[in-house]
Amino acid sequence: MSTPSAATPLRVALLGCGVVGSSVARMLTEGAGDLAARVGAPLELVGIAVRRAGRDRSDLPVDPALFTTDAEELVTRADIVIEVIGGIEPARSLLLRAMEHGASVVTANKALLAEDGPTLYAAAARHGVDIYFEAAVAGAIPILRPIRESLAGDEVTKVLGIVNGTTNYVLDKMDSTGMGFAEAVEQAQALGYAEADPTADVEGFDAAAKAAILASLAFHSRVGSEHVYREGITEVTAADIAAAAAMDHVVKLLAICERTRDASGTVGVSVRVHPAMIPRTHPLGSVRDAYNAVFVEADAAGELMFYGKGAGGDPTASAVLGDVVAVARHRVGGGRGPGESAYADIPVLEMGAARTRYHIALDVDDRPGVLAQVATAFAEHDVSIEAVRQEGVTDDTGQTRANLIVVTHTATDAALRATVNALSGLDTVREVTSVMRVEGS
């Protein structure tokens, strides 16, 4: 790795020129003076790799000669390579090639990092270069640097994150208007908050990749997407939202990374993404629209929260440029940022070992002994009940039924699931109408 003098420009290559890439190109160009002052050397944009040549990009304040379709060549002539293509390939190969050629890299690619981060981190270590990726989680919000660096002297015990803006928008609309899931998704699509195919967001894949990255950093261990238990929000109903509201709770899709112990007492990490009810008074309870927020609990620091925009060209570019300044400063002044820290090697626990609470709605016969039967099912699985609410209703056939709402204390997910199975088999229980986890209390 060469260390240029203050006067030698650092060559920056940009891979990808979509929404984020365009913002990065603009900020690199328009902010050149400030960036040079902050880095100690000018940053010179030496090329922008795009998939198709010839597209009109005259709105960008960059020399048209910078555009190239030859990304493989471009990465060999840069000190810093910024990757905002997304997806696994060719992003991975290009980043590896860039590092082989001595470049430090900055990427926003959460899917790649969650799938194969250790390969990239090892390459960075081998070639003595930096790999930074603040933009991969929660867009503009500085969250990875605080976890990796600011909390490096503390022990993180739990991370609770709203890290997907699309699903937060959908759930917030359902909460504030009473509309159903499908209608809320349509509205999110109309406003550009959701893709035409919203699967990656609403099924929790995007949040799961981010959960893996957060857990890896928070617990100094290797956690990949494949370790993350994942449930999306497609089955969240207006009734679930109303039931949450009745308890002064709100439903959020949460990425949860938690240090815990399994039944044998082994310390492990629970990493999961699922919808959950949280109290409206919780700091995450008031995160509206497409905003993101990450709530962190640490032994010494206590409760922290980080809030801001989780997506969009400029917000994501802000995070990318912060990383570019950091790696550029290292090129000028020497040193490297923190590499992978996986020394703790804490195992990831099965979802069954996660300790959580359930909110369960049951459609039951309204006759004596029902509550006793239900309560027994909980007791037999060692799950204690925090609250029960029952409302009698008369249905079309004139029979008297009741809606029974049970909120549990903390128990293992396995015990809670077994309880729900047992409830389904009771003759007095017509239907388990909804099951949702409760977090944040």
Place this chain on the structure above:
Amino acid sequence: MSTPSAATPLRVALLGCGVVGSSVARMLTEGAGDLAARVGAPLELVGIAVRRAGRDRSDLPVDPALFTTDAEELVTRADIVIEVIGGIEPARSLLLRAMEHGASVVTANKALLAEDGPTLYAAAARHGVDIYFEAAVAGAIPILRPIRESLAGDEVTKVLGIVNGTTNYVLDKMDSTGMGFAEAVEQAQALGYAEADPTADVEGFDAAAKAAILASLAFHSRVGSEHVYREGITEVTAADIAAAAAMDHVVKLLAICERTRDASGTVGVSVRVHPAMIPRTHPLGSVRDAYNAVFVEADAAGELMFYGKGAGGDPTASAVLGDVVAVARHRVGGGRGPGESAYADIPVLEMGAARTRYHIALDVDDRPGVLAQVATAFAEHDVSIEAVRQEGVTDDTGQTRANLIVVTHTATDAALRATVNALSGLDTVREVTSVMRVEGS
């Protein structure tokens, strides 16, 4: 600066063993294994400088032989010096001496940094060592590193911070219970949230030092305590809190750093600490008890907020230890953290040039023409009115008076002050009963 091998321990000296120092000593000792893994070398606590020898400190898990009253000697035999004494001297001399002897330093000393930071930053640059100070602002909340590093590629436009837990506790109690200032301070003292002499907190000196540090980093300029306009909360009345509540606002002591322009069009920075009404729906509006939070607006990132504990031994020690790991990593792997960045050299504007809004309560005669007279006073100073509310009251003498509440649009503080002066001189205005700034909309 020597670069020890991974096996060579880094010698750490701790100056001060009060509430924060005790937590630091405990975390250094009990977390030694994790810290060594994260740094790449063991951290060896080589001494703890205290003012008085012989005090019983057997509750701390450290060798009693480490305590010394000779801080001047101690700083000469350390790779890293942690200063949690506070105050200007001897802290400044000890930090300068430590850096002269090649040590990197970590300090939580906001007063010293706000009074004489540039002297310390220059010494760090001269000796090629690090000076880190995350704990100096907002305790456990990672805020300086995000501003300095994460937002280094962006342009911060405004920082609004609740950075003093004592005053937030007092104002929150006044808001939630209706109690007066004196009673709320007593309660804060009883709970240990306020000192016996609460002046530094309630008069805004503590917040002003933090505002200076935040402004320096956010705007890459030199801002000291002496540049900060400061008003405390001692004159905030229960009536002010109630008036805020009537608009669905809440009163907070805010540290405000803002990039703006003065009347001549010159770009400058407004740095001020004063109580202000902010909407309850603003992210800062729900910050309760003694919590701190910092709201940041940046060109590309948009709105960000950082929330957590602003004081206390363990939370502050968390921030200190994060810095210790960072500077220790530099000792092991080379490189240095960002030094002072004051290249932008943006002038600090007079308070009169700050653009803000006022909430003004007037006791006026209730007769025709009063509102016209009042409105004319605003118009003559180019201040436009956003809302007026009038309530008629009959006083003891049977005369009819009115309480007139005026909320303005944004104007310069000078114009607003001149307007208030003019209002005081009107014969129909019996008294200007309260004036408070309004922020965050």
